[in-house]
Each structure stands twice: as structure tokens, then as C-alpha cells.
Amino acid sequence: xxxxxxxxxxxxxxxxxxxxxxxxxxxxxxxxxxxxxxxxxxxxxxxxxxxxxxxxxxxxxxxxxxxxxxxxxxxxxxxxxxxxxxxxxxxxxxxxxxxxxxxxxxxxxxxxxxxxxxxxxxxxxxxxxxxxxxxxxxxxxxxxxxxxxxxxxxxxxxxxxxxxxxxxxxxxxxxxxxxxxxxxxxxxxxxxxxxxxxxxxxxxxxxxxxxxxxxxxxxxxxxxxxxxxxxxxxxxxxxxxxxxxxxxxxxxxxxxxxxxxxxxxxxxxxxxxxxxxxxxxxxxxxxxxxxxxxxxxxxxxxxxxxxxxxxxxxxxxxxxxxxxxxxxxxxxxxxxxx
Numbered sequence: 001x002x003x004x005x006x007x008x009x010x011x012x013x014x015x016x017x018x019x020x021x022x023x024x025x026x027x028x029x030x031x032x033x034x035x036x037x038x039x040x041x042x043x044x045x046x047x048x049x050x051x052x053x054x055x056x057x058x059x060x061x062x063x064x065x066x067x068x069x070x071x072x073x074x075x076x077x078x079x080x081x082x083x084x085x086x087x088x089x090x091x092x093x094x095x096x097x098x099x100x101x102x103x104x105x106x107x108x109x110x111x112x113x114x115x116x117x118x119x120x121x122x123x124x125x126x127x128x129x130x131x132x133x134x135x136x137x138x139x140x141x142x143x144x145x146x147x148x149x150x151x152x153x154x155x156x157x158x159x160x161x162x163x164x165x166x167x168x169x170x171x172x173x174x175x176x177x178x179x180x181x182x183x184x185x186x187x188x189x190x191x192x193x194x195x196x197x198x199x200x201x202x203x204x205x206x207x208x209x210x211x212x213x214x215x216x217x218x219x220x221x222x223x224x225x226x227x228x229x230x231x232x233x234x235x236x237x238x239x240x241x242x243x244x245x246x247x248x249x250x251x252x253x254x255x256x257x258x259x260x261x262x263x264x265x266x267x268x269x270x271x272x273x274x275x276x277x278x279x280x281x282x283x284x285x286x287x288x289x290x291x292x293x294x295x296x297x298x299x300x301x302x303x304x305x306x307x308x309x310x311x312x313x314x315x316x317x318x319x320x321x322x323x324x325x326x327x328x329x330x331x332x333x334x335x336x337x338x
Contacts, residue, residue: 001025001026001027001032001035001036002025002026003023003024003025003063004023004024004025005022005023006020006021006022007020007021007023007024007064008020008021009021009024009048009051009056009060009064012048012051012064012066013048013051013052013054013055013056013235014050014051014052014114014115014229014233014234014235014236015054015055015056015229015233015234015235015302015306015308015311016229016233016302017055017056017233017302017306017307017308017311018305019056019057019058019059019060019308020058020059020060021046021060021062021063021064022059022060022061022062022063023042023062023063023064024063024064024066025063025064025065025066026065026066026068027065027066027067027068027069028068028069028070028089029069030069030142030149030177033065033067033069033142033175033177034142034147034149036063036065037065037142037144037147037175038147042062042063044061044062044063045062045063045064045065045144046060046062046063046064046065046337047064047065047067047175048064048065048066048067049066049067049088049089049115049116049117049118049119050091050092050114050115050116050119051115052113052114052115052116052119052229052235052236053115053119053122053123053235053236053333053334053335054235054334054335054336054337055235055308055311055312055332055334055335055336055337056308056337056338057307057308057309057312057336057337057338058307058308058309060337060338065175067088067089067116067118067175067177068089069087069088069089069118069177069178070087070089070090071086071087071090072084072085072086072087072090072095072098073085073086075180077185078185079185079186080184080185080186080187081182081183081184081185082102082104082182082183082184082185083137083180083181083182083183084099084104084180084181084183085178085179085180086117086178086179086180086181087117087118087177087178088116088117088118088119088175088176088177088178088179089116089117089118090116090117091115091116091117092110092113092114092115092116092117092120092125093111093112093113093114095107095117096108096110096111096215097111097215099183100211100212100215103185103211104183104184104185105183105184105185105188105189105211106130106134106135106181106182106183106184106188106189107130107135107181107183108191108211108212108214108215108218109127109128109129109130109191109197109214109215109218110125110126110127110128110130110132110218111215111218111219111222112218112219112222112223112226113125113127113236114229114235114236117179118175118176118177118178118179119176120132120179121136121139121157121159121164121166121176121179122164122166122167122176123162123163123164123167123333124159124160124161124162124163124164125162126161126162127218128191128194128196128197128218129191129193129194130191131159131161132159133154133157133159135181135182135183136154136157136159136179136180136181136182137154137180137181137182138151138152138153138154138179138180139151139152139157139176139177139178139179139180140152140176140177140178140180141174141175141176141177142174142175142177143173143174144172144173144174144175145173149177150174152165152174161240161243162240162333188210188211190209190210190211190214191214192209192214192217196221197214197217197218197221200217200220200221201213201217204217224295225295225296226293226295226296226299227293227295227299227301232293232301232302232303233301233302233303233306234293234299234300234301234302235299235300235334236299237273237298237299237333238298238299238300238315238332238333238334239273239274239277239298239315239318239330239331239332239333240273240330240331240332240333241270241271241272241273242270242271242273242276242328242329242330242331243264243268243269243270243271244268244269244271244328245267245268245269246266246267246268246269248327248328249261249269249271251327252271252326252327252328256279256326259271259275260272260275271328273297273298273322273330274296274297274298275297276322276325276326276328276330277292277297277298277318277322277330278297279325279326280318280321280322280325282297282318282321283296283297286303287310287313287314287317288306288310289302289303289304289305289306289310290302290303290306290310290311290313290314291303291314292314292318300314300315308336308338312336315332318330319331
């Protein structure tokens with residue numbers, strides 16, 4: 001392992017923020033990860049994977065550990081199910097494409113989500129009616145406190161909407177090294193209920209979609225709405241869709257009957273944050289080198305040389321405007337690292 005000093009993180013975050021880490025190291029084995037976590041010379045350590053769900057400030061006094069563990073392993077299979085272990089450093093979208101090549105179903109609705117597999121459980125990533133937890137079996141992680149490799153079950157991970165144990169009680173206590181999934185092999189469950197997917201399939205005259213058809217539809221939708229981070233720095237959806245109680249929803253629905261919404265339960269409703277932001281006039285607006293994407297108001301972008309503070313200031317402005325206009329709180333989906 002080589003530890004670098006004053007290392008630019010520009011190529012390690014999808015926002016393309018040119019932040020500097022005081023120290024940086026890449027690990028490619030679990031043993032290397034355990035060794036560096038045990039190293040007392042660096043009191044503050046920050047883990048990064050694909051860099052897709054973070055906003056960095058300009059200079060961070062810490063050792064950044066890039067977890068680059070690779071590999072996929074078929075643990076078991078029968079006629080209906082395949083159990084697969086995927087190492088944390090595997091690119092998420094590439095891994096989803098691999099499942100489709102093997103006719104393994106379950107992740108197709110989450111095609112083209114940026115980032116690596118190891119960080120996916122932290123956020124319980126999801127898209128178009130499917131979440132990671134739907135295929136999740138367990139994960140292995142190194143416990144930071146004593147560098148022991150442990151296994152956490154689905155129940156122990158306490159998954160919620162864009163939420164998990166790793167964002168709450170387990171925050172900064174574990175480094176996920178692999179994720180084990182259960183995939184369908186036959187009788188795939190086709191999730192085409194979202195309007196955007198239905199419209200895309202209709203456009204392509206597909207009446208009985210396969211899991212590959214669903215993936216292609218999702219990719220087409222995402223590419224039409226979301227910028228490629230290699231071309232325009234972004235972190236995908238910057239904000240979570242707010243979930244409000246029945247009382248707040250009724251008041252909102254009365255004022256804005258045209259607004260889209262999704263019923264979560266008898267008491268809870270999800271309102272698209274992108275719609276709220278767009279109604280506040282932010283879609284396509286640019287503030288220096290920070291801005292809101294022209295096709296999707298949920299996405300904040302770095303047009304050229306925006307700093308983390310520039311993006312954060314814009315996010316704060318949006319949150320305040322949405323609160324003022326709708327009396328609804330929206331919050332960031334990305335992690336702020338400073």
C-alpha cells in the first residue's frame with residue numbers, strides 16, 4: 001500500500017469537485033483494509049467507493065481509504081434462485097449488466113445507478129419501485145473498532161427508504177467488503193408499474209417485457225433525464241423525495257391537486273422532490289458553476305469548477321424555497337464530507 005499526501009480527489013467523486021485529501025490510500029484486499037484501519041498514525045479515516053453519493057468540501061484533513069475490492073462469486077443455485085456474493089469495489093451498473101447476461105433477475109430496475117456495490121446498502125439504493133433490500137441476503141463488513149470481519153443479516157441492516165443501520169446506529173462503525181444477493185433464475189418478477197417505464201415500453205411496442213427489456217427502458221429513461229457524470233459533474237438525485245403524513249398531504253393536495261404523489265401507506269404519502277423544486281423555478285438555473293440540471297430538477301450539477309461550498313449553498317437555497325412555498329422539508333440524499 002502506498003499512502004499519498006495532499007491528494008486530489010477530483011477523479012474519485014462523481015461531482016468532479018477538486019477537493020484535496022490530506023492523505024489517500026487504495027486497498028485491494030480485506031487484509032490491507034484491516035491493516036490500514038488498525039493504523040493509529042491516522043486518527044481520522046474516511047472510506048470511499050465509487051464516490052457517487054458524496055459532496056466534498058475543499059480540503060479534508062483525513063486519510064481517505066479507497067475500497068477497491070473486486071470479484072463476484074456464485075455461492076449456490078437451484079432451479080429458481082441464484083445466491084451471489086459481490087465484492088464492494090465492483091461498479092454497480094457493470095454488476096447489474098452481469099446479472100442480466102446470466103439471466104439473474106432482481107436488479108434490472110436499478111440499472112445505471114452510479115457508484116459501487118459496497119456503498120449500495122448504506123443508502124438502500126432504489127429506483128422505479130425496487131430497492132436493494134428486495135434482493136439483499138447479507139453483507140460482510142470489517143468492524144472498524146477491532147478490524148474483525150463480520151456478517152450482517154438483512155434484519156440487522158434495518159433498511160428503510162434510502163436508509164439503513166449504516167446511516168444511523170452503525171454509522172462510521174463498519175466498512176462493507178461484500179454484499180450477497182438472491183436473484184431469480186426463472187419466473188422473474190417484472191416491475192413495470194412506474195409510468196415512465198410503461199411509457200417507454202409502449203414506445204418500443206413491447207407487450208411482454210423481459211428483465212433485459214426493463215433494464216433497457218430504465219437506461220433510456222435515465223439517460224434522457226440524468227447527465228453522465230463523466231461529462232457533467234453530478235451525484236444523481238441530490239434530494240430525497242419527502243414522505244409526509246396524511247394531515248400535511250391533505251393540505252398540500254387541496255392547494256396543488258395537479259401535483260404527483262405516491263401513497264406509501266394509509267398515513268404516509270411520498271411527494272416527488274423534483275416537482276417541488278421545479279415549481280420553485282430552479283430547474284435549469286445556474287449559479288456560477290453550480291446549477292440545477294435542465295432535464296431533472298432533483299439533480300445538482302458542477303458545470304466546471306464549482307466547489308463543495310457552491311453546491312451546498314445552492315442546496316440550502318432550494319431547501320429554504322421549498323419550505324417557504326409548500327411548508328414541506330426536503331433533505332439531501334448525498335453525504336456531506338468536510
